[in-house]
Amino acid sequence: MKRYDQVAQALAQRIEQGQYRVGDRLPSVRALCRELGVSVSTAQEAYRRLEASGLAEARPRSGYYVLPRPTPSVLPKVSRPAQRPLDVSQWDQVLELVARAPEEDRLLMLGRGIPDLAAASLRPLQSQLATLHRHVAAHGLNYDSLPGSLELRRQIVRLADKSGCLLHPDDVLITTGCQEALSLALRTLTEPGDVVAVDSPSFYGTMQILKAHKLKALEIPTDPRTGISLEALELALEQWPIKAIQVTPTCNNPLGYTMPEARKQALVALAQRFDVAIVEDDIYGDLAFDTPRPRTLKSFDDDGRVLLCSAFSKTLVPGLRVGWMAPGRYRDQALHMKYVSTGASATLPQLAVAEFVQHGHYERHLREMVRQYRRHRDIMIDWVLRYFPPGTGVSYPQGGFLLWLELPGAVDCVRLNEQLMGEGLHITPGSLFSASGKFRHCLRLNYAAAMTPAVEAGLRHVGEAVAALLEQEVPA
Amino acid sequence: MKRYDQVAQALAQRIEQGQYRVGDRLPSVRALCRELGVSVSTAQEAYRRLEASGLAEARPRSGYYVLPRPTPSVLPKVSRPAQRPLDVSQWDQVLELVARAPEEDRLLMLGRGIPDLAAASLRPLQSQLATLHRHVAAHGLNYDSLPGSLELRRQIVRLADKSGCLLHPDDVLITTGCQEALSLALRTLTEPGDVVAVDSPSFYGTMQILKAHKLKALEIPTDPRTGISLEALELALEQWPIKAIQVTPTCNNPLGYTMPEARKQALVALAQRFDVAIVEDDIYGDLAFDTPRPRTLKSFDDDGRVLLCSAFSKTLVPGLRVGWMAPGRYRDQALHMKYVSTGASATLPQLAVAEFVQHGHYERHLREMVRQYRRHRDIMIDWVLRYFPPGTGVSYPQGGFLLWLELPGAVDCVRLNEQLMGEGLHITPGSLFSASGKFRHCLRLNYAAAMTPAVEAGLRHVGEAVAALLEQEVPA
Known part of the structure; x- marks a missing residue:
């Protein structure tokens, strides 16, 4: 075996053993020469072999990086839920997850929906919060206006533009996290006993809203690459008195897919045809790996039937509880529901997030x-x-x-x-x-x-x- | 007319004209002598006359103070609402009040339920908030546990002791303001169409919860000194299928009365006899002018039927949205309702309030x-x-x-x-x-x-x- 093949094999073994991980930069050619006592040309040739085998890639002026394994992973199967409206159960399991105080927890939580809170790019938020709390005028301690801080609503409108949504600050209500947005949306649209169509699997927070308000979930088959089956949904709309469709079409929780744009458009058209409202959960949407970020269902909504729900809980931090919704034609009812649920949302976190966004930190x-x-x-x-x-x-x-x-x-x-x-x-x-x-x-x-x-x-x-x-x- | 009578008259006139206000300290004897060129004994006699006429009082080692006018004020009449369950209206007027952003408002708001936010004794709260936001570990930005921060629940238990309530931290749920506590309580207890008995007049925030959730309000005659009429309530309980009684028995909003203790006890007994739950709004209770503060209904509750709701919005500041409830035997349902409504409440405001209370600032x-x-x-x-x-x-x-x-x-x-x-x-x-x-x-x-x-x-x-x-x- 040639020397460069031996070197390439040694590197492959280290990758296999996890010494270098996917995305890691491999040692520089110079460092490899020193470490293994080989010539520059040998090290270079070894890297070329590694590249040819699909284990690493060269990035100009930077070096060689470990690639994801070529082994094709098996996708989860398309879900085949029971096609009839069901009462939601499973609260005990959810409670176990959400009743825990993260800071006291000695468990390694491998599955909870919490973003990286140690990121350096979050630091301006913390110092803005501190400054606001030290220097803010009394109004920062007072009730905010019911729809929420105008500064923040303006910034949200600017951000929504990137998902293809043309909103006005009056279209936006600030909420106490996305959970409140989803809860207001569903309570605005339904009465006990009503049927709501959902993607499947579907976020447990929404499922529990259905349970608490005695709504029935009609779980629709969902493809782990393209989302809710429009064909199955259409059949369900023909068969059941569905009051609302609740989906997370972009960076889905838990499946991670983003519905293709054409399917999003078709979903909105379907809702129009059957005159049903859509509750769109977009809380992970800004974390899409593609640029520009994918469009929302709301961006295809020309008659105000999509209630877009989101928050800064996954993109920034969850503990501030800053969420928002664009409830379309249901604004008045949603505003009333917001008032009776929690009154105005906390003032200072809104101002801090607004500043964070405005200054480009977001x-x-x-x-x-x-x-x-x-x-x-x-x-x-x-x-x-x-x-x-x-x-x-x-x-x-x-x-x-x-x-x-x-x-x-x-x-x-x-x-x-x-x-x-x-x-x-x-x-x-x-x-x-x-x-x-x-x-x-x-x-x-x-x-x-x-x-x-x-x-x-x-x-x-x-x-x-x-x-x-x-x-x-x-x-x- | 004697000289001291003239001086007394001059002072009475100044009080009448509002130059000295109720509770103000009047000029010292020495100052009065200087100002009016009278002897010490004349000034002293003038003050004695003023005192005799009920316009001022002497406070040892301090001086003379203007008393409230002896004119007896007329109390509002006992309310006589329609004695049948009604749908709630009036949202437009409430909206006008709560949709305003206080800081942008150029109106002199003479009637909104906002405490004095400029009080010097609030300052430690602001600096604690600033410090927390600057120095807190990542957990301050994370989701809190669903029932809320244990530190704060411990302090609330300590405070509740003063209103005669023996609580355990597990009995307490932190909420997003008192509005959320009231909303969770009523949603836990009722279904659309149910009847809720309320004092009358009654806080508009609660009335609007009834409206939003299609509940009917049965307004009970209420005395501006002693609160809800137990006799009328008993008749109503015999006549209507009442699911819950909602009252603000201590420092009532808007009437300001505190129900006498015996009547509070009788109200709880009545609820027991008819097996009905009570939603007790105690948000102003800690601001009672009497020491020790009056007992809550909850303090007489021996079978967990009182859902006590409160917040730090009136005693500290409303903009932090830190409220709490002690839902008694309804804890599990209330916790579920809390989860689906807003998830955990914001973390840092809870820690700040807990510190503020713990250090004696509260x-x-x-x-x-x-x-x-x-x-x-x-x-x-x-x-x-x-x-x-x-x-x-x-x-x-x-x-x-x-x-x-x-x-x-x-x-x-x-x-x-x-x-x-x-x-x-x-x-x-x-x-x-x-x-x-x-x-x-x-x-x-x-x-x-x-x-x-x-x-x-x-x-x-x-x-x-x-x-x-x-x-x-x-x-x-």
């Missing part, structure tokens, strides 16, 4: 986060392929920081999670994302924060636990 | 505010007696910073307010406090902040406008 932060999350996605998929049993389905997120796994067998992830919690780990079981506890063999992971050895070890441990459970399952 | 602030609000109450009642037509009914608040006026004739306060807004003034029309627009001839005033000449001039102007309207009313 877009800078998004660029950093999108780069980081895209890299982390590749690393985590790589780890899943390494550490989970073959046949495990893995989503391929187009944005955001959530990964969805479908295990190759009847592993009960609620029980798996109970076992893991005894060992200091926590995953989000898939059954939370269904009205009736489907997706028990699925789970959600989070790759937002630093991909530390602890996270890798935790994930490996989960993979091994899954493998052990699958083995038990095989009849002797 | 109780110090309360002492200051109670002293200030009691003094302001007397001044404002004095102004009303001066500037409003004879026969105007005036409440006599036992705490808080709100005054209720009943005008002596069919003045429409909604129209009065429209007129006043054109002149830079704003009052809160009484009709907001009724399901069906009763109390149109009543209005609410706020005496929290500095009683400036501008406030006095504004109030005088309102009084004159009322007099003019009453004159028009008289047939020619």
